[in-house]
Amino acid sequence: MVVSSNSDLPVVAKIIILMIFLVAFYFALWYKDWRLHLATLTGLFSVTIIGIYEGSIMLFFGFTFADLIGRAQVKWHIASAMLAIALMFIIVLWVETGELFKIDDPIILPIMMIQLVFPVLIYYIEKAKNLKVELATVNTQLVKQDERQRIARDLHDTIGHTLTMIKLKTELTTKLVDKDPSKVKDELQDILATTRAALKQVRELVSDMNFISLESELSHCEKLLQTADIASKITNKCPKILLSSVEETMLSLCVREATTNIIKHSQAKSCHVEIDYIDHVYELNIIDDGIGLTNQGLGNGISSMKERMTILQGTATIDNLSNTGTLVSFKLPFQHYRKEPIK
Template sequence: MKITLLLLYLGAFYNALWHKNGRLLVASLVGFIVITILSIYIEPFMLIFGFTFADLLGRAKSKWHIGCGILAIAIMFLTVMYLATDSFLQKESQVLVPIMMFQLVLPILIYFVEKSKNLQAELADVNMQLVQQEERQRIARDLHDTIGHTLTMIKIRTELTTKLIDRDPSRVKQELDDILATTRTALKQVRELVSDMNFISLQTELVHCKQLLQSANITTSLHNQCPQIVLSSVEETMLALCVREATTNILKHSQAKKCHIIIQYHTGQYTLIMKDDGIGLQQKGFGNGIHSMKERMHILQGYATINSHTPTGTSVTLTLPIQDGKEPTS
């Protein structure tokens, strides 16, 4: 009999250790039953083994499972104290009550500790994305400073060569050779600067941002009213980075409970709106992230609008002009 109960206990512990769904709850209930039997027939203080499953219950994904487990712990202790000691006033019961209270609280403590760890992991992920975003901004500046300068040189030397065709044909070949060398330099610079820049899917970024917001207990809805519009790689990447920046601002500053993301099309304008019900930006002002969004949309000949005149939330509107041939068909 004891060997059978021991095997049941070990089997329940093994299943509870590797699962966080309903199997964890079932395994914990089996473990509590085994502990109850052993405590009644062998030693009431074997209830201390309940800490094993109380700790694992705190890692359950469902609050309902945690609540059921806590109820099972209370029933286990009350049953043992009643049947094994015959009275709640005896010495054993006075010692077991504090143990019971700690086991009842332990799953809740573990739950909040795990939740805090998950939020820290999510924030670390967001911070990593911001670092990557800053690196992309650096690369964009390098593109402007280096490639822009090189292309300007090519333009000037090409104009000079055009004039030399009639005045000094002997110098034309030398100038063309110089232009070719400069062009090769520009190509090399482009390869070096954009080798680390990857395409970012807008749809993937929206799904990821929705998951981040929901993990922070911000209810998020996403309504794409024009999924048939096909954007260029540059447009998708820029919009995705703006969405990422807006999501970071919501997580860090808004204290919001809800966020609505709407994508729509009207009269040649592709619009993405992110609106939260937080505290607004009256106390925070416009930071570098918002300026970055405005700069990115300006590059696309669009614009970013941030509306935070009231303390009832912030609305970020990203507007992009749609080229001919990209409009949604009716």
């Protein structure tokens, strides 16, 4: 349309200006730095020349760059380009009407206003998109961090517990090599079985098969305490209440962690587990006669127990007894009357 028009501009000049327009559009389309700014100013200059010779109707081509200006990374690039748009309209209309700020065609004014507002609108749309991408990235990182913490906690509560048992049995086997070689074979079989159990725990952890029976865990912990020469006793005063799978699993892991702490740090000779149900609260207490919490910090295990019980809207407390030893208490408000399969 521009090349075939009857304006005073030579055809060669029209072709050159159109080439400048297209090259400027190409750079403005693919870049967001100083090249976008330079291409925008160059493109608006070519539109201005075309508008002077072909009429103010050519100012519609300003939308081509008004749409791209808002993607600039520097605000003053946007501001200067908006100023260039305003100058483009003023110059073309001045040449066309012979008077400054005179508009013959009423549609020109809204076109100019829209082209001036467009860059700001695009800028905030792009900013919102970038913010959304950044938030999605942060959320992904948080999810990954939570997953790492969960895996670390589960490894600590499951594999660490089993490895402690393997360590104790290995130490016992070392002592029996000279004193009672006939029992070494049995202990080695127990170590082998425990190792297989550890491998199974790894598979379950990887497969996210997290359900752990509280009854089986109490039995397992009782055997572990016996292996460590710690006398154990379990007193269950609780009626037959069915905990949900999640509640039972969380309590089992807490019992596992508490038992591991007793073996590692308490120097206890006996341990008593009491289970009761008082005023709609399921309560599980683990009492030992060791050295208590003296000079013992709140390590990862204690924090893990408290975190698990908080998830269940319950509580986990660890206190020194008046004479000697430690009381670990788990309290869980009872809310479910049937087991729900863990997802």
